[in-house]
Amino acid sequence: MKTIIEPFKIKSVEPIRFTTKEERKKILESAGYNTFLIHADDVLIDLLTDSGTSAMSSDQWAGIMRGDESYAGAKSFYRFESAVKNITGDTFIIPTHQGRAAEKILFSIIGGPGKYFASNTFFDTTRANIEFTGAEAVDLLCAVGKRPEERAPFKGNMDVDALENLIGKVGKENIPLVMLTVTNNSGGGQPVSMQNIRDVKEVCKKFQLPLYFDACRFAENAYFIKLREKGYENKSVLEICKEMFSYADGSTMSAKKDALVNIGGWLSLNDEELAMKCRNLLIVTEGFPTYGGLAGRDLEAIAQGLEEVVDEHYLQYRIRSTEYLGEKLINAGVPIIEPPGGHAIYIDAKRFLPHVPVNEYPGQSIVCELYVEGGLRTCEIGSVMFGKYDKDGKLIPAMMELVRLAIPRRVYTQSHIDYVAEVVIEVFNRREKLKGVEIIYEAPMLRHFTAKFKPH
Ligand code: F0G
Numbered sequence: 001m002k003t004i005i006e007p008f009k010i011k012s013v014e015p016i017r018f019t020t021k022e023e024r025k026k027i028l029e030s031a032g033y034n035t036f037l038i039h040a041d042d043v044l045i046d047l048l049t050d051s052g053t054s055a056m057s058s059d060q061w062a063g064i065m066r067g068d069e070s071y072a073g074a075k076s077f078y079r080f081e082s083a084v085k086n087i088t089g090d091t092f093i094i095p096t097h098q099g100r101a102a103e104k105i106l107f108s109i110i111g112g113p114g115k116y117f118a119s120n121t122f123f124d125t126t127r128a129n130i131e132f133t134g135a136e137a138v139d140l141l142c143a144v145g146k147r148p149e150e151r152a153p154f155k156g157n158m159d160v161d162a163l164e165n166l167i168g169k170v171g172k173e174n175i176p177l178v179m180l181t182v183t184n185n186s187g188g189g190q191p192v193s194m195q196n197i198r199d200v201k202e203v204c205k206k207f208q209l210p211l212y213f214d215a216c217r218f219a220e221n222a223y224f225i226k227l228r229e230k231g232y233e234n235k236s237v238l239e240i241c242k243e244m245f246s247y248a249d250g251s252t253m254s255a256k257k258d259a260l261v262n263i264g265g266w267l268s269l270n271d272e273e274l275a276m277k278c279r280n281l282l283i284v285t286e287g288f289p290t291y292g293g294l295a296g297r298d299l300e301a302i303a304q305g306l307e308e309v310v311d312e313h314y315l316q317y318r319i320r321s322t323e324y325l326g327e328k329l330i331n332a333g334v335p336i337i338e339p340p341g342g343h344a345i346y347i348d349a350k351r352f353l354p355h356v357p358v359n360e361y362p363g364q365s366i367v368c369e370l371y372v373e374g375g376l377r378t379c380e381i382g383s384v385m386f387g388k389y390d391k392d393g394k395l396i397p398a399m400m401e402l403v404r405l406a407i408p409r410r411v412y413t414q415s416h417i418d419y420v421a422e423v424v425i426e427v428f429n430r431r432e433k434l435k436g437v438e439i440i441y442e443a444p445m446l447r448h449f450t451a452k453f454k455p456h
Pocket of ligand 1: 049051098101185214253254
């Protein structure tokens with residue numbers, strides 16, 4: 001088979017700024033060893049997130065010019081609405097400025113103390129929006145999803161028995177909805193199978209609970225189904241997406257991922273009464289229901305992005321380029337979550353730095369070293385992000401200690417990725433010398449964004 005090439009030509013380029021190792025040491029120190037606090041201009045290859053970092057196509061840029069900026073009833077809204085309906089099949093499509101705005105609206109209406117929400121794994125903003133209302137967010141990931149070194153096709157699946165147990169324990173009347181995150185970002189960008197979606201739906205049906213998707217990476221999830229699930233190999237990705245969404249009663253979406261744009265999101269649903277409540281809150285917090293905090297041009301770019309993201313040449317290149325990085329690292333012995341996820345490679349920091357205890361944040365230590373070594377910006381997804389304290393102030397660690405190398409869509413070429421692999425392998429080869437870090441400042445919620453550290 002021939003090399004899978006980038007399915008695009010590059011029309012506009014953005015230079016990147018080179019820095020020396022000495023410069024980067026100083027930059028990192030003044031950022032409190034938190035790569036969120038580094039100026040993007042000081043980063044060579046930015047793998048902090050795949051969110052809002054996509055390169056738009058010429059058709060999307062043309063859409064930006066076509067955008068209708070009417071306050072109410074803009075043409076661009078109707079194009080957006082029909083593109084979202086084409087994928088989700090849902091009746092009510094509510095635009096929001098990003099994913100968490102959709103979450104905030106949905107959970108402030110249906111959440112509250114005494115309520116429980118179940119997911120394969122909630123993303124951090126989703127969990128925060130649930131907990132902010134006083135409700136509880138419960139992760140019910142399947143067992144294999146918690147074993148980073150084990151290869152399985154659908155490690156994002158929900159443990160369906162655990163869902164039934166939860167319902168039995170807290171009562172169906174206290175569970176406003178069940179949510180599947182596709183793909184499972186916090187668990188390694190791993191997909192959820194169609195079979196699991198169906199099984200979860202069965203349980204939801206039995207107890208009359210709505211099933212929602214956190215749909216950020218729905219197209220990548222659908223492509224994995226095509227590649228790995230029997231019976232889907234000859235279906236189009238769009239058909240697979242439609243089947244996935246046919247089991248869901250609604251979705252929250254960050255268009256910054258699989259709609260290939262830099263800002264935007266939606267809340268989609270079929271429940272009319274709830275939709276009306278959400279729209280009313282939207283008017284207070286985001287804007288009129290036909291723009292929801294976005295410009296008409298943003299809605300136009302999302303509509304176009306949704307057509308491009310289900311293109312199978314695009315998805316083949318997308319999934320293969322992440323896997324390509326994963327393979328290079330695996331071949332060099334670097335421990336990562338296997339198999340590689342859709343949007344990112346996750347280094348298993350516990351196995352990478354077995355000599356650094358969890359309360360010295362091995363993931364953060366690797367993040368810092370990758371920046372100094374090669375100007376890579378990556379993100380800890382471990383106890384810095386999800387750690388909590390018990391009543392004696394002792395760290396309750398996260399389930400896994402990971403470092404995420406998220407790949408922006410259509411932004412970097414194969415030589416950029418080769419360079420990334422070289423830097424990671426270089427750091428891995430001198431891993432014994434790496435030391436842990438200590439937190440010297442932290443905010444009460446979502447602390448990873450602003451925390452400051454001190455190296456040991
Ligand atoms: N759900 C998932 C699964 C996500 O990955 C994100 C964002 C959100 C919801 C929230 O969307 O950022 O538009 O408000 N993930 C980004 C990331 C930030 O880097 O993984 P948002």
